[in-house]
Amino acid sequence: MNKLSEEEIRVKLLRFPDWDYYDDAIHAEFEFENFKDCFSAMSRIAFECEALNHHPDWSNVYNVLTISLSTHSVNGVSDLDFKLAEAIESIVEPEDEE
Structure with missing residues (x-):
């Protein structure tokens, strides 16, 4: 696994508008309706973290x-961070319902 360059990170972040890059990490903040919904998302994210063996x-x-x-x-x-970010996005930002 290789460390991504700042340019590679900035290009990849184009797919993740809720995320920012600083201090050698990518960062996001998500707001939910209430504590229960937030904690529920954290629980689902935890399973993805374990599956990837990568923890935020x-x-x-x-x-x-x-x-x-x-x-x-x-x-x-690294690419692993973006893989986990993608999993997190699918949990906290489900596809828009039409």
């Missing part, structure tokens, strides 16, 4: 979930 730095205050992703073994952001 995250915090939760009431209905807000703050997430930072980086790959410690490369001391920065």
Whole structure:
């Protein structure tokens, strides 16, 4: 696994408008209707983290979930972080209902 360059990260972030890159990590904050919905999303995300064997730095205050992703073994952001970000997005931002 390789550390991505800043340019590679910026290009990949075009697919993730809710995410920002700083401090050698990608970051996002998600707001839910209430604590229960936030905690439910965290529980679902935890299963994805275990499946990928990749774990976020995250915090939760009431209905807000703050997430930072980086790959410690490369001391920065790797493709694995974007794979987990994609899984997180599918949980917290389900496809728009028509």
